[in-house]
Amino acid sequence: MSNNTDFDLRDFLPYALNQAAEATSLAFQKQYRQRYGMLRTEWRVLFHLGRYGAMTAKEICDRASLHKTKVSRAVRALEQKRFLTRAPQETDRRHEALALTKQGEVVFRELYEAARAYDTALASRFTPQERDVLRRCLQKIAEM
Amino acid sequence: MSNNTDFDLRDFLPYALNQAAEATSLAFQKQYRQRYGMLRTEWRVLFHLGRYGAMTAKEICDRASLHKTKVSRAVRALEQKRFLTRAPQETDRRHEALALTKQGEVVFRELYEAARAYDTALASRFTPQERDVLRRCLQKIAEM
DNA sequence: TGTTGTTAGTTACAAAACCAACTAATATCC
DNA sequence: GGATATTAGTTGGTTTTGTAACTAACAACA
Numbered sequence: 001m002s003n004n005t006d007f008d009l010r011d012f013l014p015y016a017l018n019q020a021a022e023a024t025s026l027a028f029q030k031q032y033r034q035r036y037g038m039l040r041t042e043w044r045v046l047f048h049l050g051r052y053g054a055m056t057a058k059e060i061c062d063r064a065s066l067h068k069t070k071v072s073r074a075v076r077a078l079e080q081k082r083f084l085t086r087a088p089q090e091t092d093r094r095h096e097a098l099a100l101t102k103q104g105e106v107v108f109r110e111l112y113e114a115a116r117a118y119d120t121a122l123a124s125r126f127t128p129q130e131r132d133v134l135r136r137c138l139q140k141i142a143e144m
Numbered sequence: 145m146s147n148n149t150d151f152d153l154r155d156f157l158p159y160a161l162n163q164a165a166e167a168t169s170l171a172f173q174k175q176y177r178q179r180y181g182m183l184r185t186e187w188r189v190l191f192h193l194g195r196y197g198a199m200t201a202k203e204i205c206d207r208a209s210l211h212k213t214k215v216s217r218a219v220r221a222l223e224q225k226r227f228l229t230r231a232p233q234e235t236d237r238r239h240e241a242l243a244l245t246k247q248g249e250v251v252f253r254e255l256y257e258a259a260r261a262y263d264t265a266l267a268s269r270f271t272p273q274e275r276d277v278l279r280r281c282l283q284k285i286a287e288m
Numbered sequence: 289t290g291t292t293g294t295t296a297g298t299t300a301c302a303a304a305a306c307c308a309a310c311t312a313a314t315a316t317c318c
Numbered sequence: 319g320g321a322t323a324t325t326a327g328t329t330g331g332t333t334t335t336g337t338a339a340c341t342a343a344c345a346a347c348a
Contacts, residue, residue, distance in 0.1 A: 008195070010283070011279075014165065014168035014169050014171075016282040016283065019286035024288075027158075041335095047153055057296070064153070069335085070335075072296095072297060092343075094342070094343050115151075130280075133281075134281045135155075139160065141168060142163035201327065213305085213307080213328080214306090217305095217328090238314070239327095240327085
């Protein structure tokens with residue numbers, strides 16, 4: 001009301017980022033949610049295992065900046081769906097190597113392709129320069 | 145493993161957007177959460193009323209793309225904190241005009257300044273061109 | 289050896305979000 | 319006028335998330 005500047009909600013970066021993030025997340029969610037009843041964290045865990053190979057829950061936490069409870073629950077859910085298996089390690093029984101099953105691999109590959117297609121479609125709306133700036137900015141903001 | 149392309153999680157826009165959005169949201173959250181025990185939706189509703197003046201819950205839903213149940217609960221919370229009041233309209237008793245109280249105005253002004261400062265600090269890490277591209281891209285993505 | 293500390297992962301409880309059904313007021317149209 | 323539809327907003331119940339406390343395995347070091 002009595003504000004003399006023109007700082008608007010849409011100018012507020014956390015808001016703008018959230019709106020954009022939500023729009024894309026909701027759009028892509030259909031891929032894994034409708035088909036496989038997966039949650040976002042499950043999809044991320046699946047992605048990590050599919051893309052980078054077997055690893056422990058801890059490694060997934062670190063790489064994806066996910067909290068260990070989230071990962072723990074996602075792993076259990078994926079296990080129940082028969083998308084991954086656990087293999088306790090001999091050297092240190094606290095660790096368990098998580099690996100996708102055949103079925104998990106198939107699902108991963110499908111979603112991976114869907115993700116790439118979605119990303120390509122989204123990116124095609126911008127020039128190469130814009131894409132570059134956008135990615136660099138997001139990267140920089142994320143690693144604060 | 146057997147992927148021949150180099151499409152990475154960090155290349156996936158929904159992921160990159162989410163990471164950035166979460167980082168900034170969590171960082172700014174301190175401002176309204178610690179000081180006033182407010183939730184994000186409450187902060188958004190407060191912002192709308194403070195920045196654009198009195199309006200109904202419906203209008204806030206539309207402008208902020210928030211679901212009505214979220215707004216309904218945020219309004220009640222803000223009311224209990226004595227930050228806003230409801231005034232049922234004579235012409236249509238379904239509508240209630242929501243307006244900030246004196247106290248609500250004070251809180252808004254403080255958070256508004258904090259938001260502007262936060263945004264300025266964040267934006268200062270980029271060149272004017274980058275800022276411009278970033279905002280335009282986010283805008284475009286959000287309005288899909 | 290045994291005490292203390294650290295790490296990986298789970299569980300339990302509380303907070304928050306989501307969705308669907310609901311109430312109350314108004315609009316429509318016969 | 320009265321049945322039906324629509325709209326604003328609320329409530330209830332389920333799902334999901336967040337937080338903190340917990341277990342189990344290992345490490346360090348006296």
